[in-house]
Amino acid sequence: MGDVERSRLLTIISTTEGSENVRVEVRDTGTGLKPDKIARLFEPFYTTKADGLGIGLSISRTIVEAHGGHLGAGPTASIGTTFWLMLPVHESLP
Secondary structure (H helix, E strand, O other): OOOOOOOOOEEEEEEEEOOOEEEEEEEEOOOOOOHHHHHHOOOOOOOOOOOOOOOHHHHHHHHHHHOOOEEEEEEOOOOOEEEEEEEEOOOOOO
């Protein structure tokens, strides 16, 4: 959101999806991403930043999926981008 001249807002929301999953969303009011960029966002070495390496989101998705979850991104309803992750909830063992 460094290039945004309007008010910047980052919102983090956590919810449950039934009793099986927890969902965490990170929403920003940045410039957003075009649909063609979202489709490639999690590819290794793909970046939208001039100084980015393009490996952070790919590694993050691999870690989340290794724990049985999902990681995704899409446009925020008003302006910006929403990243979300969903992880399964496991009962604590005695």
